[in-house]
Amino acid sequence: MTLQLFNTLSTQVEALTPADGKAVTLYACGPTVYDYGHIGNFRTFVHVDLLRRFLEQQGVPVKHVMNITDVDDKIIRNAAAQGVSIADYTPRYEKAFLDDLRALGCLSPVIMPHATENIPEMVALIQKLEQRGLAYRTEDGSWYFRINGDPEYGKLSKKDLSGNTAGARVDVDEYEKDSASDFAMWKAAKPGEHAWDTALGHGRPGWHIECSAMAMKFLGETLDLHAGGEDLMFPHHENEIAQSESATGKPFARHWMHVRFLLVEGRKMSKSDGNFFTLRDLLLRGYKASAIRFLLLSVPYRHQLNFTFDGLAESHSAVDRLRTFRQRIEHGPWPAGENAELAAQSREAANAFTAALANDLNTAEARAAIFDLVRHANTAADHGKLQQANVQPILHALTLFDQVFNVIEDHDTEIAREALAWAEHEGKLTKESANLQASLELSDADIDKLIAERTQAKKSRNFARADAIRNDLAAKGILLEDSKDGVRWKRK
Ligand SMILES: [Zn+2]
Numbered sequence: 001m002t003l004q005l006f007n008t009l010s011t012q013v014e015a016l017t018p019a020d021g022k023a024v025t026l027y028a029c030g031p032t033v034y035d036y037g038h039i040g041n042f043r044t045f046v047h048v049d050l051l052r053r054f055l056e057q058q059g060v061p062v063k064h065v066m067n068i069t070d071v072d073d074k075i076i077r078n079a080a081a082q083g084v085s086i087a088d089y090t091p092r093y094e095k096a097f098l099d100d101l102r103a104l105g106c107l108s109p110v111i112m113p114h115a116t117e118n119i120p121e122m123v124a125l126i127q128k129l130e131q132r133g134l135a136y137r138t139e140d141g142s143w144y145f146r147i148n149g150d151p152e153y154g155k156l157s158k159k160d161l162s163g164n165t166a167g168a169r170v171d172v173d174e175y176e177k178d179s180a181s182d183f184a185m186w187k188a189a190k191p192g193e194h195a196w197d198t199a200l201g202h203g204r205p206g207w208h209i210e211c212s213a214m215a216m217k218f219l220g221e222t223l224d225l226h227a228g229g230e231d232l233m234f235p236h237h238e239n240e241i242a243q244s245e246s247a248t249g250k251p252f253a254r255h256w257m258h259v260r261f262l263l264v265e266g267r268k269m270s271k272s273d274g275n276f277f278t279l280r281d282l283l284l285r286g287y288k289a290s291a292i293r294f295l296l297l298s299v300p301y302r303h304q305l306n307f308t309f310d311g312l313a314e315s316h317s318a319v320d321r322l323r324t325f326r327q328r329i330e331h332g333p334w335p336a337g338e339n340a341e342l343a344a345q346s347r348e349a350a351n352a353f354t355a356a357l358a359n360d361l362n363t364a365e366a367r368a369a370i371f372d373l374v375r376h377a378n379t380a381a382d383h384g385k386l387q388q389a390n391v392q393p394i395l396h397a398l399t400l401f402d403q404v405f406n407v408i409e410d411h412d413t414e415i416a417r418e419a420l421a422w423a424e425h426e427g428k429l430t431k432e433s434a435n436l437q438a439s440l441e442l443s444d445a446d447i448d449k450l451i452a453e454r455t456q457a458k459k460s461r462n463f464a465r466a467d468a469i470r471n472d473l474a475a476k477g478i479l480l481e482d483s484k485d486g487v488r489w490k491r492k
Contacts, residue, residue, distance in 0.1 A: 001058055001354055001355070001358040002015045002016070003015070003016045003051075003058065003060075003357070003358055005051075005255060005257060005361065006257070006302060006360050007254075007256055007257075008156060008256040008258050009155070009156055009253075014255065016055075016224065016225060016255055017060075017224075018060065018224055019222065019224055019254065022061065023060070023061040023063045024060055024224045024225060025063045025065075025219040025220065026048075026062050026065065026225045026227065027066075027211070027214075027215040027218075027219055027223050027225070027226050027227070028044075028045075028048045028065070028109070028226075029211060029228040029229075029232055029237075030067045030069065030109075030112065031068065031069065031094075031097045032069040032072050032074060032075065033068060033069065033070055033075070033090045033097060034072070034074045034089075034090070034093060035074075035078075035093060036093065036096055036278040036279075036280060037096075037100055037278060037279065038269065038276060038277060039262065039264075039269075039277050039278070039279065039282070039292070039296065040262050040269055041229065042100065042101075042104055042279060042292075042296060043259060043261070043262050043301075043305065044227075044228065044229040045101060045106055046104055046105075046296045047301040047361070048227050048257075048259070049104075049105070049106040049107055049406075050404055050405070051227070051257070051361060052107060053107065053404045053406065054357045057400070058358075062110075063110055063111075063219065064107075064109045064110045064111075065109060065112075065113070065214070065219055066112055067113055067114075067115065067214050068094055068112055068113070068115065069115050069207060069210060070090040070094065070114050070116050071116050071194065071205070072115075072207050073172060073173050073174075073207075075090060076193055076194060080193075085194065086116075087194075096280075099414070099415045099418065100278075100279045100280070100415065102411060102415075103279065103283075103289040103411050103412040103416075104293045105289070105409075111218050113214045113217070113218060115214070118213055119198065119205065120198075121213040121214070121216075121217050122186075122205045122209045122213040123186075123199060125216075125244075126185050126209060127200070128247045129145065129185070129247055130143075132149075132246060133149055134149045134150065134246045134247075135185060138169070141188035141201040141202070141203060142184055142186060142187050142203065143184070143200055144183060144184055144185065145182055145183055145242060145243060145246075146182055147182055147183070147242065150242045150246050152241075152242075154238065155238075155241070156234075156238050156241055157233050157234035157237075159234060159238075168182065169181050169183075169184075170182070170184070171184045171187065173207035173208070174207075174235075174236075183206065183208065183239055184206045185205065185206050185209040185243065186200050186204070186205060186206065186209070187204055187206060188201060188202065188203045207236065208235070208239035208243060209243060211236070211240050212240045212243040212244045212247075215240070215244070216244060221244070221248045221250045222250050222251050222253070222254065223252065223253040224253070225253065225255045225256075225257060226240075226255070226257070227257040227258070227259070228259070229258065229259055229261060230259060230260050233258055237256065240252065257301075259301045260302060261304070262296075262305040262307045263304060263307065264276075264306075264307045264308075265306070265308050265309070266306055266308075279292065280415070280419040280422070283412060283415065283416045283419050283436070284419050284423055284428075284432065284436065285433070286435055286436050286477075286492075287312055287316065288319070288410055288412060288491075289410060289411060289412035289415075290319050290407040290409070290410045291312055291315040291316035291318075292315075293406070294318060294319050294405065294407045295307065295311055295314075295315035297407075298363060298364060299364060300360070300362050300363050301363075302360070319408070320490070321371075321374065322370075322374070322398070322402075322407070323408055324488075325374050325377070325378065325398075326398055326408065328378075329381075329386075329391055329394050329398075330391075330395070332391070334386055334388045334390070334391060335388065336387065337387040337388065338387050338388075338390060339380055339385050339386060339387050342376060342380050342390045342394075345372075345376045346373060346377075346390065346394050346396070347393060349369045349370060349372060349373035350393075350396060350397040352365070352369035353366045353369040353370055353397065353400055353401060354400065356368075356369060357404065363405075366401075366404075367405070370397060370398070410491075413440065416440060420433060420436060435476075435492075436477070438475065438477060439476050439478060439491050439492070441476065442473075442476060442478065447473065447478055450469050450472075450473060451480065453469060454466045454469040454480075454487075455487065457469070478490070478491055478492070479491075
């Protein structure tokens with residue numbers, strides 16, 4: 001099924017197809033590695049991941065490029081404050097970001113270029129713009145893009161730039177002005193700053209030119225899709241378009257996707273309001289990355305999500321319901337034959353799931369289709385009406401779901417350990433993180449061993465030992481559930 005996706009540039013929902021008929025070329029703005037990523041950032045990354053997984057499920061390969069911005073104003077400032085070079089400052093945050101992405105179940109981008117490794121391409125692009133009269137050098141040796149030279153400037157964000165003052169300049173990477181200004185593509189080095197010696201002079205690239213140069217280097221002059229958070233639409237993406245199209249005379253990206261930011265407990269996330277959370281903050285409170293991913297995905301990307309702790313608890317139990325359901329269906333035993341009504345409901349769920357995602361990635365409807373099936377199948381099973389031939393179509397629908405949502409397994413153990421080590425080091429361990437720590441001390445194999453010992457203890461009527469094992473596991477957040485097919489367990 002062809003994905004119909006809203007295009008910010010045309011303001012229409014349009015089919016997203018690869019121009020070459022083979023693979024969709026996707027450039028998604030990556031992190032600036034100066035700090036830990038917060039859940040607002042990750043909302044964008046998990047929706048881009050969902051888009052990619054859905055396209056691949058529909059048989060469309062995706063050439064996914066995500067840049068790592070490892071030089072910018074904030075990195076230079078923070079590294080200087082710590083008295084280290086930017087090359088010593090950024091790797092830690094880059095690793096943390098990639099670990100977080102993995103914990104959140106995101107596929108790794110196919111190519112992850114670093115800004116500092118692609119300086120010659122940025123210089124060449126600025127030189128090309130200079131030849132076309134769109135780049136100029138100022139007294140101090142910085143280079144700016146002349147926005148009045150680009151009649152289409154503002155077409156993505158639909159900003160009215162009529163009151164614009166010709167030649168007004170802004171030298172920071174991020175700005176919120178409605179009346180945009182000429183922006184820096186190359187910044188002359190200030191004393192002591194990290195810089196490169198190039199044909200443009202001694203300096204470093206601005207943020208916007210990094211993305212233009214790397215996107216075109218790895219994906220060609222016209223991309224199928226460019227994605228990012230809504231906060232990047234202006235000025236960042238607007239400037240990327242201006243630079244790229246002015247240099248090539250071709251459309252830079254055929255399709256633009258912007259993911260809306262989220263509110264936390266009804267308010268804009270901010271450090272001073274105490275509602276600012278990194279992924280690690282939430283793991284330390286004992287929440288699972290799968291529940292966080294599911295919550296971030298449950299509201300379609302163009303709608304604002306209000307991220308609440310009630311919502312997170314609901315998301316946790318929803319994931320749990322899916323896990324328990326899958327185990328139940330897989331284990332059976334089920335009577336021979338087929339319940340035709342349930343078979344039809346399974347097919348409908350699979351179709352509705354795919355149709356919802358194909359309709360501008362409507363994750364809320366896609367999720368609802370699967371939970372409808374869970375309800376129907378559980379009811380049938382409770383009444384002895386789920387039969388052997390129903391198992392495969394139900395599992396098929398669940399597989400379709402999890403290939404895209406990817407929440408039924410957790411991937412966060414390793415990063416939870418790291419977060420704990422960090423919290424311990426900083427003296428920030430809480431009661432919840434102590435429980436998490438106890439739970440992580442036991443590997444899955446350790447737990448299986450203890451459960452086998454408990455089963456043995458029960459058989460030899462050593463109930464005191466059996467209860468002690470159960471209680472000990474419960475204290476570490478491992479819950480056991482005795483069923484007629486044996487013992488199931490889960491981490492709380
Ligand atoms: Zn970018």
